[in-house]
Amino acid sequence: MLNWNIEVIIDFIGAFVGIILTLISYYTPKAKKIKSLFFIRLGFIFFWIFMFMDGLSFLYLNEIIGLISGFFVVFATIFIIIGVNYTINENFNSFGLQIVIALAVLFLYLGFQPGAIEVKFQSGYFRVSWGGLFGILGMAFTGIAMLYLFYWGLRTWLNAPFLIKKEASIFLFGILIIFPFSFIFYILYLFEPIFLLICDVTVAIGAFIVSLVVLREPKLLYILPFTIYRIIVKSKRGDPLYYHDWSESTLNETIFTGFLNAVQLMSKEVINIGGLLDINLENGILILKESKNITVGLVASKSSKLLRDSVIKFTVDFERKFEYQLKKSITDMAQYETAFELIEKYFSNFPYNIIQSKKQELYLTGKYLKIPLELENKLRKIFTDEEEYQTIKAELIRSPLSFTSEFIRLHDELNNEIKKISDEDVKLIDEK
Numbered sequence: 473m474l475n476w477n478i479e480v481i482i483d484f485i486g487a488f489v490g491i492i493l494t495l496i497s498y499y500t501p502k503a504k505k506i507k508s509l510f511f512i513r514l515g516f517i518f519f520w521i522f523m524f525m526d527g528l529s530f531l532y533l534n535e536i537i538g539l540i541s542g543f544f545v546v547f548a549t550i551f552i553i554i555g556v557n558y559t560i561n562e563n564f565n566s567f568g569l570q571i572v573i574a575l576a577v578l579f580l581y582l583g584f585q586p587g588a589i590e591v592k593f594q595s596g597y598f599r600v601s602w603g604g605l606f607g608i609l610g611m612a613f614t615g616i617a618m619l620y621l622f623y624w625g626l627r628t629w630l631n632a633p634f635l636i637k638k639e640a641s642i643f644l645f646g647i648l649i650i651f652p653f654s655f656i657f658y659i660l661y662l663f664e665p666i667f668l669l670i671c672d673v674t675v676a677i678g679a680f681i682v683s684l685v686v687l688r689e690p691k692l693l694y695i696l697p698f699t700i701y702r703i704i705v706k707s708k709r710g711d712p713l714y715y716h717d718w719s720e721s722t723l724n725e726t727i728f729t730g731f732l733n734a735v736q737l738m739s740k741e742v743i744n745i746g747g748l749l750d751i752n753l754e755n756g757i758l759i760l761k762e763s764k765n766i767t768v769g770l771v772a773s774k775s776s777k778l779l780r781d782s783v784i785k786f787t788v789d790f791e792r793k794f795e796y797q798l799k800k801s802i803t804d805m806a807q808y809e810t811a812f813e814l815i816e817k818y819f820s821n822f823p824y825n826i827i828q829s830k831k832q833e834l835y836l837t838g839k840y841l842k843i844p845l846e847l848e849n850k851l852r853k854i855f856t857d858e859e860e861y862q863t864i865k866a867e868l869i870r871s872p873l874s875f876t877s878e879f880i881r882l883h884d885e886l887n888n889e890i891k892k893i894s895d896e897d898v899k900l901i902d903e904k
Contacts, residue, residue, distance in 0.1 A: 483527025646681030
């Protein structure tokens, strides 16, 4: 007879739903190419396979299947650690990973020792359980994986920028369900096996929440490795063509372009057309990409292969997209505004740090602001150039209310003075 019981049913349902959800997430466009998420999902898949094998060992009361299920816990732990390491440091190796691999060898050895796997009658049904040091190490592996997830979730939440703080809070909530909430029931399982059912259910719920929020907002995976501040594109003659900010910066595009020109002059012997150069700054790094018609500079907290690849692809597509404008040596930045599509294509997963709180004041550019028609007509008479008009309008809108009337009054006074001086000059000429 098959040993059907509540634990077998929960294991099978949890494993089936978990595997389906994780496999679907591999085909999500925004997240399918993220290396760190790839390893974390692989770790979850091994955990779901463990649950399935664990239920199977109970169903057939098979000690060998129970032993094999233990090894899947090891794989799950290793890949979760690798994924978290990639998320935090962009490097798979760590001291914790080395310890886990060393313990995995010991775990494999203990699994083939007498008493490692045994069939017991507990909680009203027969079950296959891990015994002795093998069982202790098995719990240790699970605890280590949960602890890594908790560390990752807490650091992500603490460092999350305001714009994705809500998603980071939901993300941390899912992590907290896994650790410490689920782990408490895992410890209680030592005294009463029924608590393992609660542990399995809560782990599945926590993993479900974590998976959904990461799929919805992949920027959570890029909070810790580095921060990108600004990208700027300039022509060969040194004219700024396009810039984009992810963080607050007091450096305007003209000054920054001048800095790039100076750096480029000093680096002619180092960087060639098609080359890539990293320049260490006091609080970050400048990644320079030289191409036939443009130079692209990206400022970030530190360099990474992902950022370098993104800069290269952005540069190639920028030249292709604006081939006509570049050949005609057009320097009007308005002609390159659609480069935002390339930002979305290659940098959409990186979080913005510009907005810090709900109380922060935000300003629209002049062309989106509405002012009284009388004032608009007055300003248009004063500033006939459209670009100058939009700039002045934006500045006046965010100035104190009294400043606008004072500005108009001062302008009229100056006009009267100029007219008066002109009239006097004309009078003097007539007298002569």
